[in-house]
Structures are given as structure tokens and as C-alpha cells.
Amino acid sequence: MIVVNAWIIHKFLHTEKEQLDLVRFRRAVCVPYLKLGKADIRIGRKSRDTIPSTRLDDVRYDGKDHVIAKRENQRRCQKKSCSGKPRIYCKKCNITLCLECFAPYHKQ
Ligand SMILES: [Zn+2]
Ligand SMILES: [Zn+2]
Structure with a gap:
């Protein structure tokens, strides 16, 4: 046309x-x-x-202001090879992570 x-x-x-x-x-x-x-x-x-x-x-990886926040529902942990379903997530990244995965996830 x-x-x-x-x-x-x-x-x-x-x-x-x-x-x-x-x-x-x-x-x-x-x-x-x-x-x-x-x-x-x-x-x-x-x-x-x-x-x-x-x-x-x-x-x-900037190491600033990555605070743990809590959701109402459980979600799948976004760290590779983790099958955890935590309720917590990184508020800055907006990514669900277990307490154990939180620090390793933010390290290069
Ligand atoms: Zn983060
Ligand atoms: Zn995890």
C-alpha cells in the first residue's frame, strides 16, 4: 500500500x-x-x-544498598543451581534470593 x-x-x-x-x-x-x-x-x-x-x-555487583525485603508469597530463588523458595528478595535488584544465596549472588 x-x-x-x-x-x-x-x-x-x-x-x-x-x-x-x-x-x-x-x-x-x-x-x-x-x-x-x-x-x-x-x-x-x-x-x-x-x-x-x-x-x-x-x-x-556494585555492593551498595542491597537490602533484604520480604514478600507475601514464596518465589523461586533466582540464583543458578538453587531450588529454594524463599520469601525474601533483594529490594534493589528485585530478585528473589534465599538468605544463603544473597551474599554469593552479589559477588562476582
Ligand atoms: Zn541486589
Ligand atoms: Zn537460593
Whole structure:
């Protein structure tokens, strides 16, 4: 739809000699657009994967203000290889951790 609309505008703006037919116009519009789209997706995925996790790790290991808070319900401990279901969690990280896992989790 967008391509056809753009083509109508193109036809409106150009004389008959300068005009491309719809197929050629479509190709001229779509090819750079598709390349751009792919590049954008790649960049988007890269930033999603790297930036938030490093930021999270910075907070996790900064050693400041990680206080134990209590929830109403039990949740699964988020430390790897732990199957505990504590009610406590780190208020700063907002991550459920057992009392035993609390300190190791915050150490690199
Ligand atoms: Zn924490
Ligand atoms: Zn645990």
C-alpha cells in the first residue's frame, strides 16, 4: 500500500518521460528500504542483548544498598543451581534470593 501511494505521488511529481513504471519504482524504493530494515534489526538485537545485561550486572555487583525485603508469597530463588523458595528478595535488584544465596549472588 505504501509503495503504491508513493508511486502515485512520484507520478504526480514527475513528467511522463521521467516516470518509472510501478515494478521498477517498487524495486527502486524497496531495495534500499529492505537493506536498511535488515541493518536496523541487527543493530536493535545487538543493543537489546548487550546493554541491559551489562547494566544489570553493574547494579548487581556494585555492593551498595542491597537490602533484604520480604514478600507475601514464596518465589523461586533466582540464583543458578538453587531450588529454594524463599520469601525474601533483594529490594534493589528485585530478585528473589534465599538468605544463603544473597551474599554469593552479589559477588562476582
Ligand atoms: Zn541486589
Ligand atoms: Zn537460593
